[in-house]
Amino acid sequence: MAGLKVEKKEKENSRQLASRFVRALRRSGLTYGAKKAQFRSRPKSSKLKKKAVLRRMQKQEQRKELEKLGKI
Numbered sequence: 001m002a003g004l005k006v007e008k009k010e011k012e013n014s015r016q017l018a019s020r021f022v023r024a025l026r027r028s029g030l031t032y033g034a035k036k037a038q039f040r041s042r043p044k045s046s047k048l049k050k051k052a053v054l055r056r057m058q059k060q061e062q063r064k065e066l067e068k069l070g071k072i
Contacts, residue, residue, distance in 0.1 A: 004025055004028055
């Protein structure tokens with residue numbers, strides 16, 4: 001990850017330096033990338049994938065049964 005460097009200018013107080021740093025940070029997009037990495041979702045495990053497929057198959061069969069009975 002690339003760093004961001006902001007040096008204090010002559011006759012610049014700490015508040016101005018902080019606001020300039022925050023502005024540079026927003027423009028660089030580092031915070032966006034960090035937040036995106038923080039809240040990323042993990043890929044589903046193979047066990048969860050299998051459960052989802054089985055659940056989907058069961059719902060399809062139930063729907064077919066209800067269609068045969070004329071309830072849908």
